[in-house]
Amino acid sequence: MAIESDVIVIGGGLAGHFAAIAAADAGKETRLVTANQSTLRQASGLIDVLGYPPAAAVGETGTGDAAGDHASDADSDRADADDPDAVGEENPNAVDAEDPRPDAPFRSGPIVDPFEAIPELPEGHPYERVGLAAVREGLATFDEVVDGYVGSHTDANALVPTHGGVAKPTARYPEHTAAGLASDDRDAVLVGFETLTDFDAPVAADSLAAGGVPFEVAGVTVRFPGDLRADAKATRYAELLETDEVPAPKAADGGSSGAATHASQGRSCRAAIVERIRRAVGDVDVDPERIGFPAVLGEERTAEARADLADRLGVPVFEVPTGAPSLPGIRLEHQLGDALRERDVRVADGRPVVDVSATDGRVGHLVVESAGGSTVPMAADSYVLATGGLVGRGIDADRDGVREPIFDCHVPHPDDRYEWFADAAFGDHPFAYFGVDVDRDLRPLDAEGEPEYANLHAAGAVLGGYDFAAENSGAGVSIATGHAAGSAAAEGS
Amino acid sequence: MFGHAPDDGDESDETESSCGCEAGSGESDGSAESRSTSEVRSDGGEPSDERRPTSELCSDGGIDADVPGDPGSAGGAGSHPSSDDEFEPVQVFPDSTEQDLRPGADSCYKCSTCDTNCPVAEVDDEFPGPKFQGPEQWRLSRDDAPEIDDSIDKCSNCMRCDHACPTDVPLSQMHNTARGRYVDDQLSKLSIQYLRKKILSNYGRLGRLGSLFPRTTNFVMGNRAVRWITDRTLGITDEREFPEFATQTFRSWWDERGGAQVQSEDRRVAYFHGDYANYNTPEVGKALVRVFESFGYEVAVPRQRCSGTPMFANGMLDDARRAATVNVTEFDALIEEGYDVVCSCTSCSMALRQEYPELFDIDGTERVAANTYDAVEYLRIHEDLREELADAETDADDELPDLAYHAPCHARNQGLAEQALEVGDAVEGVDVDDVGDSCSGISGTYGWKSKHYDTSMAIGDEMFDHMEDSEAETGMTECPTCAMQMEHGTGYDVRHTLELLEATLVGEGEAW
Incomplete structure (x- = not known):
């Protein structure tokens, strides 16, 4: 017999978590199944709702592909790193220094108030499907469930500098990044660590300055105390900053001491870093009123580490969100995991769904693969599909077509695969919009526009009709549609 | 995909x-x-x-x-x-x-999620992490491949990297294979390191000897002087107390009771007990037998050897293959007769399900893998376990303590991390409290090596803290070495989920 529950959510990202939270809060026994560990470790930890208008909307006002280009710059950290020209005169950072949040939405630049822009979105956009109220409900749930985030005091986007030196328009952001906002006019120094090559502080500072931020900014690079390996993990920095330990020098025989965790007696990692920063700051022309670090200031006790650094430095300290693997993402993963546990949502991870049984237009049960190829049936009254998009493998593509691999839901796309992409690398690519179409209950629709299954709802990047990277809407869409799909699934069970 | x-x-x-x-x-x-x-x-x-x-x-x-x-x-x-x-x-x-x-290595897009899940890399500056030891090293390997980096020996084989990888890179398979090559090609067969690996990975041989004279062995091995000597000569830490051998092995109990007490044509399970449940914790094996028989299953206990888990982890792949060959042959024959395989130890089930097919080409491996289950998982699939537990007449309030549960990494890798919590939910009067998703740090024989002891305890710190925070004062887990670590770090008595089922459904077993 199948392992049973009221609602099964498939997928362990933001959409899956919020779907499960909504279903459990509606009183349903909920299970979350995910093929691999949650991918939140790859998330920046920033919650963007709508940073840029979709290219289509901008096209109507006559600015063509510009929005796509801008948006790509702002969102993709890889693009930033690879393409120094990304920070040019059209850079979205170039907000008016006098008025970082102008009261009218930019035509092609960052959106000031996403809640004003959402009702203008084209039909089929996930926000249009669920409606503005659902977006607010999703965010309200986020604010309730997750501690240590800022931004709920206003509808306006904040501009949070990320590690490429570009500011991302964001609706919610960790409190640890709050002192770093690009709209703040306090002069800043960014600090990088020699061996943590993901964050090049001088380059990030130059990018911010070139973007016209309303403050002086410089970057310095210091050596991390102790004898860290050149490829030490982000989690290793976090561990040492959190425990305030300096690792003991390597054993004389070149290995096998194994006691690397034992701190050198009495040395404070944070004090040593502060010492080095003081020396390094003497070499730059900026007198910092705040200091930014790559976001590795601890995993569980970040507030303590950050407060201590600020205390020692005498100025506020902030984190600059980095790419994957990301400590802010890991912290968010922990918080959402706790939220599921508190709600008795059972998580089976590392379990791909390999088959589905359906009768009379309803999903009957899932066949979930366990280690070694044995399979386990799992059944529920309603299901939420939150498996991600092309990157997350919730949407599958090859030369012959584009499909949704679990339920084989219809994914609209041109037959000719040369129509799937635009010529310009950062152009408005149709493939970015590939995903399932849904009705207003978020039920995936077949080619005739009818629900594929009465008891299946979809959320997050598996949805079509939006380009989250270009719009900076990934987190917001996942939270809003996840919450809405979880609520709809609960209602149907 | x-x-x-x-x-x-x-x-x-x-x-x-x-x-x-x-x-x-x-x-x-x-x-x-x-x-x-x-x-x-x-x-x-x-x-x-x-x-x-x-x-x-x-x-x-x-x-x-x-x-x-x-x-x-x-x-x-x-x-x-x-x-x-x-x-x-x-x-x-x-x-x-x-x-x-290498093709598996090429699926790696270097997101480093595996590295952030590695419990060793977080605390040990000499370990380069699973990404290096896995796809990066494989990607570069050619005919004239350089030697395997000796940091492979620092991997504890917790297999969290497998579970972390968003693109299914077979990381632990790479680590196991590299470790095997390292031991075969680069490690002197006369070295202490090799001898220690040989001893620790062939626990079953020790177990057989020890169980002949369990009381004497327990006395000798419990002696601090003996432990001091093994530490200094073999590098097996004297910080830990050797697990006690049971006065009667599981198999001897099984023979004494006359084998299976229930016959069935269509409900048949073959029990893979492994060495530990046989020599050290026969109460776990007995619990499994009594619980399955209470559901009307015919239980078979075929000839078997160690699952091989400690051998993979020590790079002793030849030893592991010999053990695996016996196990696959014996259990495959029973699968032919309509049996499914159940394990009480999550590392054993991991070995049969994942590591055998990844490492060996023994006839029947795939079939054994596809028909092997964790024992509790099997009951959850085939019985209405929740209903049975809820209806059970045991007065758990009086008889059973609340439990601080740790999910072993190898249970987590099989998607079973929260199964015991669900079982606990169904038992009235017992709270099963999850002590978090950290690794216990012992990882089989890893934490038994003097050189890894400190790392092992540093990894375990988080779990110890969470156990102390929990109201429960008895531990529960499915992995025998995690149980050792839990006992070692907190002094709690640690029981198995099958024992909870037995106490609730059958009302027999060891006292709580």
């Missing part, structure tokens, strides 16, 4: 073989565009390199399939260099029947 050309399989015989250079574009950016540019002609079909579930990855010649000079035999790994003048970008695959793990 994104980037997986569905036609690979059909075309592997001809020019479209998905060669190594193509696999590089496979997982991370396999757009339609990149597929077309990757049709570089490369002779020598390499069927093993298309992306497949890990479980299939090595059906074509495990590392032990060292049949020389017969490229056709063990899975078509023989790639012949082109004899004509056609463009040959690089001869990626050597003439070898050895399994090639």
Whole structure:
């Protein structure tokens, strides 16, 4: 017999978590199944709702592909790193220094108030499907469930500098990044660590300055105390900053001491870093009123580490969100995991769904693969599909077509695969919009526009009709549609 | 799966073989565009390199399939260099029947999620992490491959990296294989390190001896002087107390009771108890037998050896293969007769389900893997366990304590991390409290080595803290070495989930 529950959510990202939270809060026994560990470790930890208008909307006002280009710059950290020209005169950072949040939405630049822009979105956009109220409900749930985030005091986007030196328009952001906002006019120094090559502080500072931020900014690079390996993990920095330990020098025989965790007696990692920063700051022309670090200031006790650094430095300290693997993402993963546990949502991870049984237009049960190829049936009254998009493998593509691999839901796309992409690398690519179409209950629709299954709802990047990277809407869409799909699934069970 | 050309399989015989250079574009950016540019002609079909579930990855010649000079035999790994003048970008695959793990390595897009899950890399500056020891090293390996980096010995084989990887890179398979090569090729058979590996990985042999005179052995091994000597001579830490041998092994109990007490044609399970439940915790094996019999199952207890888990972790792959051969042969024969395999130890089930098919090419391996289950998982699938537990008449309030549960990494890897919590939910009067998702740090024999003891305890700190925070003062887990670590770090008595089932459903077993 199948392992049973009221609602099964498939997928362990933001959409899956919020779907499960909504279903459990509606009183349903909920299970979350995910093929691999949650991918939140790859998330920046920033919650963007709508940073840029979709290219289509901008096209109507006559600015063509510009929005796509801008948006790509702002969102993709890889693009930033690879393409120094990304920070040019059209850079979205170039907000008016006098008025970082102008009261009218930019035509092609960052959106000031996403809640004003959402009702203008084209039909089929996930926000249009669920409606503005659902977006607010999703965010309200986020604010309730997750501690240590800022931004709920206003509808306006904040501009949070990320590690490429570009500011991302964001609706919610960790409190640890709050002192770093690009709209703040306090002069800043960014600090990088020699061996943590993901964050090049001088380059990030130059990018911010070139973007016209309303403050002086410089970057310095210091050596991390102790004898860290050149490829030490982000989690290793976090561990040492959190425990305030300096690792003991390597054993004389070149290995096998194994006691690397034992701190050198009495040395404070944070004090040593502060010492080095003081020396390094003497070499730059900026007198910092705040200091930014790559976001590795601890995993569980970040507030303590950050407060201590600020205390020692005498100025506020902030984190600059980095790419994957990301400590802010890991912290968010922990918080959402706790939220599921508190709600008795059972998580089976590392379990791909390999088959589905359906009768009379309803999903009957899932066949979930366990280690070694044995399979386990799992059944529920309603299901939420939150498996991600092309990157997350919730949407599958090859030369012959584009499909949704679990339920084989219809994914609209041109037959000719040369129509799937635009010529310009950062152009408005149709493939970015590939995903399932849904009705207003978020039920995936077949080619005739009818629900594929009465008891299946979809959320997050598996949805079509939006380009989250270009719009900076990934987190917001996942939270809003996840919450809405979880609520709809609960209602149907 | 994104980037997986569905036609690979059909075309592997001809020019479209998905060669190594193509696999590089496979997982991370396999757009339609990149597929077309990757049709570089490369002779020598390499069927093993298309992306497949890990479980299939090595059906074509495990590392032990060292049949020389017969490229056709063990899975078509023989790639012949082109004899004509056609463009040959690089001869990626050597003439070898050895399994090639580089295609799996090419699925790695270096997101480093595995590294952030590695409990060793977080606390040990000498360990470069799973990404380096896995895909990075494999990607570079050629015929003249440099030696395996000796940091491979620091991997504890918790297998969290497998679970972390968003693109299913077979990391632990790479680590196990590399460790095997390291021990075979680079480690002196006369070294203390080798001797220690031999001893720790062949626990079953010790167990058999120890169980002949359990009281004497327990006395001797409990002696601090003896422990001091093993620490100084063998590098087996004297900080830990050796597990006590039971006065009666599980198998001797089984024989004494006359084997199976329930006969059934259609409800049959074959129990893989492994060494630990046999020699040290027979109460776990007894619990399994009594619980399954209470559901009307006929239980078989065939001849068996260690699952091989400590052998993989110590790079003793020859030893592991011998043990696996016995196990696969015995259990496969029972599967023919309609039995499913159940395990009480989650590392044993992990070995039968994942590591055997990844590492060995023994006839029947795949079938055993596909028919093996964790014992509690099996009951959850085949019985209405929740209902049974809820209806049970046991007065758990009086008899059973609240429990601080730790999910072993190898349970987590099988998607079973929260199963015991659900079982606990169904038992009225017992609170099962999850002590978090950290690794216990012992990872089998890893934490038994003097040189790893401190690392092991540093990893375990988080779990110890959470256990102390929990109201429960008895621990619960499915892995015997996690249980040792839990006891060692907190002094709690630690029980098995099957014992909770037994107490609730059968009302027998060891006192709580």
